[in-house]
Amino acid sequence: MEAAFGATALLHPFKTQNPLLLPQAKLPDKAKYPSLKRVRSCSISSISTDKEPVLAEDWSRLLKLSIGSGNFLLGQAIHAFLIKSNSTNDAFQGNNLLNFYAKFNELGDARKLFDEIPVRNTITWTTLIKGYLDNEDYKSVFGITHDMCFYGEKFNEHTCSVILEACREEEDLIRGGQIHGFVIKSGIQQNVFVGTSLISMYSTSGFLNEAEKVFDNIGFKDVQCLNYMIFQYGKAGCMEKAFRVLVDMLSSGLEPTDYTFTNIISTCSENVGIDEGRQLHGLAVKFGVVNVTSLGNALITMYGKLGMVEYSERMFYSMSEKNLISWTALISGYVRSGCGENAVHMFLELLDQGIYCDSGCLVTVLDGCSECRNLDLGVQLHAFVIKVGHLCDGNIVTALVDMYSKSDNLTSAKIVFDGFSNKNIALFNAILVGFMVTKRDDNEDAMVLFHQLRLGGIKPDLVTFSRLLSLSANQACLVKGKTLHAYTIKTGFEAELTVSNALITMYAKCGSIKDACQMFNGMNGHDSVSWNAMVSAYSIHGQGKMALLLFKEMKSEGIAPDEITTLAILQACSYNGLWQDGICLFNEMESNYGIRPVIEHFACMVDLLGRAGRLPEAMNFINNSPFPDSPLLWRTLVSVCKLQGDLGFGMLASKKLLDLSPAEAGSYILVSNTYAGSGMLDEAAKVRTAMNDLNLSKVAGCSWIEIDNKVHCFVASDNDHPESREIYAKLDLLMDEIRWKNCDTKNAHFIGEIV
């Protein structure tokens, strides 16, 4: 490549700014530099001293040596020699010295030297710019670039690479674009250094398309460049392109490095399949890089994400050099695979070995505790965290709040939450889980907290809105839901798919199918969650036909139904007497849609058959299912027998249920209610007594309604409400009306049950 190109015109905007005044070159103050005597004590044995002349190349080599070995004194000594031999005016020696000071980050000395060099060339300028770049002084980089233009100095590939790096760091795409234009105009876009710098700048700023164009124009792409492109493709989720680059690299005979595999594995392991994953592992072995610790760590993580934690284990134990990340990766794999016990065990082993455990590792272990519901160890870890002084770490505090929240221990979650002053949105989202999980009637309102945080200047994100909406949906609180909807519109989060989906569910559960529908129809696009939400909405609103219609539409749009879709459809069929459709769907789930029914589907089918009045079939269905001894299925059968008022089957099913789950209060209550519903009050009382003898009790279920911001809560048969008498009177009236309108009074058994 020819040396240089005029860049002045292109960088015109710099031109009018203050030019740097270049002083006359003058010799440095000799007193500042070490004496020759001292230089000799640096044991420069390879230099012949005063007798023989030293070649310019030798000085250059020695300066490189001083940089490579970090020996600043040696470089200074050489500087002194060069002053003595009057060689500093030479551009070659001057540049070498300049580079030396720049590399040692002595920008003051570098600048002084630069000003003293009488004849500067492109290399001189580039070296100085690079010095400021390494010093992260981007203002000076651009300032000197401007001066370089002003003095008509030519830019070459080296200069461009350096300036582009500064543009990347400052995310200055205006200057970067100017350089890019210059690069194209001067025909150096094929240069792999310039190309990689441009790719780095564009992809860091999120312009992968631009980066890709640059990539395609590079003449010869070396491994470094290819590795980087793999990394960026993978990070952007373009897995196929990342693999394409790898394949091209291999077929062109270039040898991949450990980075090649670490990059592709770490960025793609979320989506990589078992086959690809193992092939990558195999290639890493083949190219002899598998022993690199970071690559091993990436493999541990990959296997963990693939659900093959035993491979993670094997990887871990085969590694010759492990570090804390290896341990954390394996623990994380255990957590992900639901092996919380192993995760905890591994952590204790880590402590035993006396390895320092950082906050990232603690967070992973805390996640393990919440995953395996090991609150005992979680509490111990909490103590440990306090002891080692990590309670000021936001990530750890969030993990603790998350753990207590998921363990239905909102009180502890709140204590940790309140005790941390530097709150952020992740922490708030974690405690929302606590509000979602807790069943108790909590006076603390998530919405109040939400407003406090907003006042504190913390911005909600889409997780916040999804969770708050889910909360108001479960509380069936339309007012809160609508308030939140307004917030999402104001903040622009309404357009986010997860938020829109949460809004559909909120409106459906709060009783407004119309708003749910409007939400669904107003969206820009739907994912499977949107469809599921809308199908469920119709289902719980008793509009089975609409649910089935939407199901058809969903399929014609090319969206594959999943477990949730089919469950919602089965429910819709069950509630709406569409039992033939339900049976049909259940039978073709696996063959048509590749969905293997899980226990919830079976429970739904029991309900469906029972509601269709086919109780013997329902019982057969359970016995022939993969879960003949599942309390869930028998409980469902007992419920539906009660609903049908079929005492014979009800008793059969009840007996089986009590055999299967003798320690569950819910089962006793259900059975007792079945007897009571058929008028067998003595039998009912016996079951209740048996339950009490076992010291079982169940928190009473309650219903509630919110009127004018006040929640009115009701438990069966209670008289707590101030207007209790009026309410019961109205209920009696309603019951009469139902009996009058519907001679079949079976449904009336709902009223007057013991709970």
Place this chain on the structure above:
DNA sequence: CTAGGGTTAG
């Protein structure tokens, strides 16, 4: 002759 690019693992 002297100056230039990049990404790691939880």
